[in-house]
Amino acid sequence: VLDEAIKMATDVLAPLNPVGDREGLKYENGNVITPSGFKEAWKKFSEGGWIGMVHDPDLGGQGLPNVLKFLASEIFAGANIAFFLTSMLTEGAAHLIQAFGTDEMRKLYCPNMYTGRWTGTMCLTEPQAGSDVGNLKTSARPNGDHYLISGSKIFISAGEHDLTENIIHPVLARIEGAPKGTKGISLFLVPKYLVNPDGSLAGPNDVRCGGIEHKMGIHASPTCTMNFGDEGNCRGWLLGEPNKGMACMFQMMNEARLGVGIQGLGLASVAYQSALSYAHERTQGASWKAGKDPNAPRVPIIEHPDVRRMLMFMKSLTEGMRALMYSVARHIDLSMHSPDEKERELNKNMVELLTPVCKAYGSDWGFRVNEVAVQVFGGYGYCQEYPVEQYLRDQKISSIYEGTNGIQAIDLIGRKIARNNGEYLRQFVGMMKKVVEPNLDHPRLGSVAQKQNHAIDTVVELTTWLGQAFGKDMAVPLLNACPYLEAFGHMTLGYYLLQGALIADEKLQQLMKQSASQDVAEAAKTNPDVGFYHDRILSARFFANYMLPRVDSIAAAIKTDDRSALEALFGQD
Template sequence: MAEYRAPTRDMAFVLSDVAGFHDMAKACGHEEVGDDLVTAILDEAARFSGSVLAPLNGSGDRTGLSFGSDQTITTPAGFADAYRQYVDGGWGSLQFAPAFGGQGLPFSLAIPVQEMWHAANMAWGLCPLLSQGAVEALSENASEALKAELLPKMVSGQWTGTMNLTEPQAGSDLATIRTTAERDGAHYRIRGQKIFITWGEHDMAENIVHLVLARLPDAPAGVRGISLFAVPKYLPDAQGEPGERNDCHAVSIEHKLGIHASPTCVMSYGDNDGAIGYLVGEENQGLACMFTMMNNARLTVGLQGVAVADRAYQAARDYVFERQQGVAPGATGASAIIRHPDVRRMMMTMKALTEAGRCLAYSGCVGVDLARAPDLDEDQRRYHRRRVEVMTPLVKGWCTEMAQEVTSLALQCHGGMGFVEETGVAQYYRDARILPIYEGTNGIQAMDLVGRKTLRDQGQGMTELVAEMRGFAEAIAGDAAVTGERLDRFCQSVVFVEEAVRLVLDGQDDANHAGSVAFNYLMLTATTVAAWLMLQSAQRAAARDDGSDPFLQGKRVTVNVFIDQILPRCAGYLSAIRAGSEAIMAMADDSF
């Protein structure tokens, strides 16, 4: 398996020059977070991801997990030691409040660090991803007493966290969950079963705090009657250490297409006296509390798409420079396959998509920090909240779809060897396939963009986005960094987005319209926004380049590939949106 080399130069460039990290840091009172600190954090994270996590990726995939007769799970060799080093390094505490042991840094600074974890070893990286989401949900919603009891150990990483939503009969439709909670003094007794629980049981940490959705006996029907509970594997004792074992267990693990080293568990609560749980937030408000965790998790799942795409691109890059095959145009003998134009097409497509995904993901995450910046007034914070709401489905949906294309192309670049497991590239293809599915399928992301993010506010957030992209295009007209033809292509795509918004708003009389156009609406919008961000990166690269920096020159070439080869897809997305629901819904059920 190819060595992982974290692209820290591009990460730092995108964070500062495209996503606006330093302006955000100033608005959020983080003036101390300058380039030197960012570089130091990224360099050390690159060392840890490259030397500790990446070597375990292939072996973990091959070994998988061991589920014991005592309902315990043993992770692959090296995983637990890597997690101990992660905790000792303070990596889990970067963006969390100092009151609970965190370092108080911006959320968006943790994003390139998390990208490295997932690129190096996505199965391992899912454990801290879910834990950090659980910390966010508790920080925003739990009582002060519960925060004091759970958060210090979770922020440090000593204890991990999970999200428990799905049940056998309740996937995306959470209104049908059957897990119950009964009041029992200061706590609740939880009974039920949850499926697809990532890192629900393992041997890497001393305790696991499960965040579980359940229904009280007198709860209203549907999603309005769901409450959220923190259910520790071991109940904290008087000293805050793991004490009595709670009545919750993993009863099996799933055998999956990919992420073989990540335990996906069936969890059972209350087989005996009932699992003790502590209410998070208010009764019957559990879904709103859980979405604190889910919204940022959706951004970080999009980030996983960027990460696995970059790892696959690196593997392909190493291979195409080594593999000799055929005679390239202009050559006289056997050539490295990178010299063949079609291989170069695939490599440049992978590079352009991955770097565009990084721009999209980092910009969305900087928006999370801006939405709560103390130095901005409330109108400005609301503006940034609307932008984050629009960006979240774009990041999750587009970056995970992009990962399918990039990992497939990486395998294709390897030819027949890509289909052979020992080259390692097939693992990236398999691991990436979960990304459009979990944390809300991409169909759900698309419907969220249409429904809550367009129809609900009559397109306000989308209109603001279009206006900002159009203003950018006007500002750079005549800039030598972008040719007129490429700028025209971008401007046409912005017009396409504007028309798509109108079509979505006008299609409300057709019950099938939203669902029929939603996916193409998401892909059109995200591709155009990605192009906008890539053009910004070209402009900034040109301003910095004195003619001697291959990185900055390569950045501009990659942007041109995106505008020339990827952005034209927008015309097809709009054509499908214009067609509406007629052909999609026309076939009789018995004709399938």
């Protein structure tokens, strides 16, 4: 499956990535024209069965585990995020219908969406209702077996395009007379074209794209203003119960948040690979070992310690994020399929706790990896000749959509930690300590384990400190939610990197026993696995030494209880 994913990414998606970026989209009288090659690529991608990978084969899915989906998603996101976004949304929208639609809706919509015949969107945002979704104004009026939807949504990804014959919009709206705020929001299924009971298209619904945004990145992904009910005849069907729309939509939002984390990882991964190969090729300056000798030969920039530091930063973060996200995928699979109820519960809790971390840490630190990739390229990194400047622009959106990272941080500290009195965190700490504590005296990784142990204790202590502040002054946790998430993320990555390094260490010991040479660099020449495991251990060591101290500095900063940001007058003169 992975070989096929790599083939799809390499042969179909990646070559279209710069095309989509340069050519962009055209908007003409309500229609959106996608860049050259995108239609054909969508057909191939759909035929490959990638959209419904993890879903029920009876509904057009492939029934594969989430771990495999996350692996393939990293590959697709790295190859062409603007393209892959439409697939992620289609899957999420179909899964909403699968979970909350009627049997008839499930049969009519899911197979057509999981197989890519139709695409899907998520319609939440309005001009006054971005982070504050509860403030939305789109309305729904009962009208026989359906509702009449009226209102406008903005920033709707893949809201309109020419890839498929139909587009299915899950729309959040308020039934007339429903309470204000999130408690009065319902979810509706609104197709672009109405669908007959036999699946054929009946004719256009009253849904129109009013325009597209011109953006910093993801130029090939249409970000649309969508007008529902301009003619007073936009038909929508309720998904789930009235006024329970937010709870339903959270299923898609949580899946999309993990998808955005994967986007951070995918783009970090290709940025690292590009920077690594450039660092091997690009010759500049003499080796520092040559001193001031003007006749010393010029060397590839990978010989310069500062370039090596940048590569190590990128490598350790990318590997750490990968381990985090694949582990979350495993938690999802176990939360659904473990035969043990307690284990299912524990895994579900881990998914909930780690979702905002995947989203916010993956996008923020994925962006930093992309930024460092541009730095490794020097001047060429800033130019379109190489792909890293596009990666950087494409990456930026991931910290903004699907709930800004500020909102993710509040979710972590408020909903995922404080609301259950720290129970999920205690469970996660228990899991980490089981790996860390037995290795505190490990002959080669003991120092890494000790630093990891210290980071865990520091985050636990910081959580208690913030927990006490919760009762007294809400401004303190709200002010510090983002730095807290950062510290939490460093601790989490450190743990997964250590876990990987312990496995790598065992493997390396075995390989070196069989190797003719006891010099690792020499042994790696004949067996690349030696180099792989050796460098995995170094990723964990580098992260423990360079990144984990940030947990201490964040904790120290938060505990100063500095209120400057709250007290500042921020005058505009």
